[in-house]
Amino acid sequence: MARLKKRYWFSFIFMLIISLLGLFGWHYWLSFKQKNQLTLDWHGFNISLDGLSFDTFxxxxxxxxxxxxKNLHVSWSNLSAENVDIYWQPVNAKVENISDHGVDGEADHLDRSEFDTSSFSSMLYWLPKAIHIHSLRFYQNKVPLFDIKLDMNKQPQAIQLELSTNTQYAAKLSTVLQFNEADSRIEIQHGMLTTSLAQFGIQNGDLSLPFKGSITQKQLTLTNLNDASFSLKKANVSEDFIINDLRGNIRFQVQSLLPFQLNQTSATGQLTISEFNGLYKNSEIKSATGNIYLSVNNNNFTLSTSDLHIQEINLGIGFEKVNVAGAYSSTLTAPTRGIITWKKLQARLFSGQLFVDKGKLNLTRLPQQINVRLKQIQLKDVLAKYPVEGLAGNGAIDGILPITLSEVKNNNELSYKLVIKNGQLVSTNQGELQFENSALKDYVKNNPNMKILTDILKNFHYTKLSSKVDYANDIAKLGLTIQGNNLDVQNGKAVNLNITLEENIAKLMTSLLLSDQISEPIRKRIEARLKKNHDK
Structure with a gap:
């Protein structure tokens, strides 16, 4: 009997130690549970040498x-589960329902509690060596936010973490969380986010984002390791805005207080665009390149560029070699009510130049005026783009168009309108006009007194051409004054011609677009809008 007892003496001591550790662990768990006001429930419990199993926990x-x-298995070295569902109700939502019961102070304290990095070391000690969760789903106010697969491996004072999505929005994040005990800081090392973007109207999108960072008791910091690359083949950003091609790189740095609040976040970023093509309403944007900078400080943000280049913006009239240097500043709470400033805004137009005087627009204090200047606009190019039967000409034109920007509210939707009043165009040198067509000949037959005018216009040499320009509600009005002569008529007698022209610019741009080699999406948009207006 004594020999039998000696045989099991070691096993008895081992079981005693396990029991004591279990009692210690259970006592620790009870105190932790009471401190954090936790409740537990489980079904389908099973215990074996491999560990503990629960059908639901x-x-x-x-x-x-x-x-x-669900299907939870726990052992000293592993934790695995088929599904883990986390339901979270923000404290603010709770406060709205029970504030009358006098718990606002407690809820506010919970919501503003600091992230305790020192608990990371204790948590790391008690964690199993490996954790695998096939589907981790997070809900806020019963609304599903994400569904991910989680794999975690414990290392000395660190956690290797891998997350991947279980949805069609394919994304994978991997990083190492290293605890720096001396500074009570969690270092985020070797971070990498890769994703194939397939939501929000995005097609064939890819993002590769290497990053690093740190978490302290009060602050989260993230920054890129190398330039993050991205590409989009197509993205329907909104009904008006479509991206056809977008490629480039990203740099960023983010700092935020913990717990996270958007109005206490600072960030800087640089978007380097190597290729961008897109559509906005009825306009086409071709081959944009350059750098765009983002700065966020608490509730304020600024987007700026010093070298944005666009090969062409086609509105029906092509603005080529567009160069922009400027900024837009606003608040995160009212992003569309900001201030636009620019140092350079210019483009080639009809072989000449269009540029806007340096200035700014405050979108909260409209109406405001900007001056658009034209230089060396070639008349032959204007007539080539906007042809009139039998009309030809040449010469160069300068001008200034004072544009007033105002806001318009329609069905609680805010939009903007442009008005030009007393714009001026004037020729910079002498030029020629030739005008002769069948309609003009028929007109002369019925009005013989106009024959001398038609004869003059067959080869009219002007010494000065000027025009007053007004624009409002899509209608442009030009009051032309032309001085010159025809050497073959009345011995070259000087003639002053006064002509008034009126044109619906919206319809003109539409017709020019339809007559041009425009992209198929814009053609479909225009045709759909014309059909809609016709059916009204």
Whole structure:
């Protein structure tokens, strides 16, 4: 009997140690549970040499947090689960319902509690060596936010973490969380986010984002390791805005207080565009390149560029070699009510130049005026783009167009309108006009007194051409004054011609677009809008 007892003496001591550790662990868990006001529930419990198994296991904290795991298996070295569902109700939503019961102070304290990095070391100690969750789903106010697969491996004072999505929005994130005990800081090392973007109207999109960072008790910091690359083949950003091609690189740095609040975040970023083509309403943007900088400081943000180049913007009239240097500043709470400033805004137009005087627009203090200047606009190019039967000419024109920008509210939707009043165009040198067609000949037959005018216009040499320009509600009005002569008529007698022209610019741009080699999406947009207006 004594020999039998000696045989099991070691096993008895081992079981005693396990029991004591279990009691210690259970006591620790009870104190932790009471401190954090947790409740537990489980079904289908099973214990074996391999560990503990549960069909379902639920942990909840009052009505704010609930975690339910299915097919959960726990051992000293591993934790795995088929599904883990986390339901979270923000404290603010809870406060709205129970503030009359006098718990606002407590809820506010919970919502503003700091992230305790020192607990990371304790958590790391008790974690199993490996964790695998096939489907981790997070819900806020019962609304699903994401569904991911989680794999975690414990290393000395660190966690190697891999996350990947279980949805058609394919994304993968991997990183190492290293605990720096001396500084009570969690280092985010070797971070990499890769994704194939396939949501929000995006087709064939890819993003590769290497990053690093740190988490302290009060602050989160993230920054890129190398330039992050991205590409989009097509993206329907909105009904008006479509991206056809977009490629480039990203640099960024983000700092935020913990717990996270958008109005206490600072960030800087640089978007380097190597290729961009797109559509905005009825205009086509071709071959844009350059750098765009983003700065966020608490509730304020600024987008700026010093060298944005666009090969062409086609509105029916082509603005080529567009160069922009400027900025847009606003707040995150009212992003469309900001201030536009620019140092350079210019483009080639009809073999001449268009540029805007240096200035700014405050979108909260409209109406405001900007001056658009024209230089060396070639008349022959204007007539080639906007042909009139039998009309030809040449010469160069300068001008200034004072444009007033105002806001318009229609069915609670804010839009903007342009008005030009007393714009001026004037020729910079002498030029020629030739005008003769069948309609003009028929007109002369019925009005013999106009024959001398038609004869003059067959080869009219002007010494000065000027025009007053007004524009409002899509209608442009030009009051032309032309001085010159025809050497073959009345011995070259000087003639002053006064001509008034009126044109619906919206319809003109539409007709020019339809007559040009435009992209098929714009053609479909225009045809759909014309059909809609016709059916009204």
């Amino acid at each position: 639920t942990v909840s904290q009052q009505s704010q947090l609930s975690l339910t795991a």
